[in-house]
Amino acid sequence: MDQYWKFFSVTRREERGPHGGNGCAFLERKQGFLVRSITAPYHSSELQRHLKRLSSTPPAINNKGLLSLPDELLLDIVDSVPEIEWEDVVILAVTCQRLFYLLRKLIDQGRAQLSAPWGGGRILCVGEYAQYEDLPATLLEAGERAIIEKAIGKYPGQDPGCGGLDSLLDGKKCFTFRGAFTYCEWADFLRRFKSDADRKAFKMVASVTFPPERTDWVLLNMVKNEYVRASALAELARKPNDQQPFLPHCRLDLGHALLTRICWSSVELPNTPLKMKMHRGPWVGDRFCITTMDHLCGSDPEWEGKDVSKEVVRDLVAVCRKMFGKEWLAQVESDVLDSEEDYLQNYWFGSDGQDELASACRKIGSPWPIKLSPVLYMW
Secondary structure (H helix, E strand, O other): OOOOEEEEEOOOOEEEOOOOOOOOHHHHOOOHHHHHOOEOOEOOHHHHHHHHHHHOOOOOOOOOHHHHOOHHHHHHHHHHOOOOOHHHHHHHHOOOHHHHHHHHHHHHHHHHHHHOOOOOOEEEEEEOOOOHHHOOOOOOOHHHHHHHHHHHHHOOOOOOOHHHHHHHOOOOOOOOOOOHHHHHHOHHHHOOOOOHHHHHHHHHHHOOEOOOOOOOEEEEEOOOOEEEEHHHHHHHOOOOOOOOOOOOOOOOOHHHHHHHHHEEOOOOOOOOOHHHOOOEOOOOOOEEEEEEHHHHHHHOOOOOOEEOHHHHHHHHHHHHHHHHHHHHHHHHHOOOOOOHHHHHHHHHHOOOOOOHHHHHHHOOOOOOOOOOOOOOOOO
């Protein structure tokens, strides 16, 4: 039975329609937003070099004005500013070496949250025939259940659809920060800078990249400590050198790996193996991110996870056999579908990196439903 599906971030109370339409067609297409929205970026190589220089040069002593206050009070002052924007914190930090040291952790956290807004949150792909009473027990918190039950009570006897999750939406639009280059279209923002040097410093600190030389990207289930290697999907497509984490030339990527585990409905997904029960995803209610093993082990040297790449690849092969029949291998090894709609998915892969993929994708106009003019890299 056909039904429409939605990508839903319960944590952020946001939704987005998948690329590819109803039924199981979205399983055949790249889902650029889904992948980018949970992918943790690196800062720019230029900032990395700058940090190394700073580490060998202690901040100069400055006892004038606000800088005469202890570090703790300076941080409290920044925290006390109501609804301070991340960009303003960056602008403040680049004015003074001491403030940069103090605010660096806050800046790094903000960069990660803006670039991967759904990262670390509860995500699922929910079908319209999902029933509220049938949702996994671990998916919703008590306050969220109260909101849904109140909405259901207003219209007794009516099916709320999508398990009632629409009741949680607060009207926010999904926003993913693609990089410092996007500020080029905000003329008012650029006027804040009094010099090219100030603008360059802001760009250096605000930039996000996905280093093309890294080959250790993984999709991580942060609850179960299970991960899927991007390299395993590249090998399946016989494109082992495709650039991670986005695998732009592979039909299957980490987004498809995630979808084998997070779909939920009371009605089966058509053209998928019955034994898999793909509409009852075992990871629904868990939290996710796409990151590198270097980041994982660097933050916690004792971290240990379970590599489930083989199991996920096995399930993806089973799904492709069901969808494509005898042609499944040719489909998996083929290039990404050549259509305007599929090309626009590359919009999400734009960043401040200097590699060819980042550069080309910076120039792609935003796909529907967000209406933005094409962004040009001007710095």
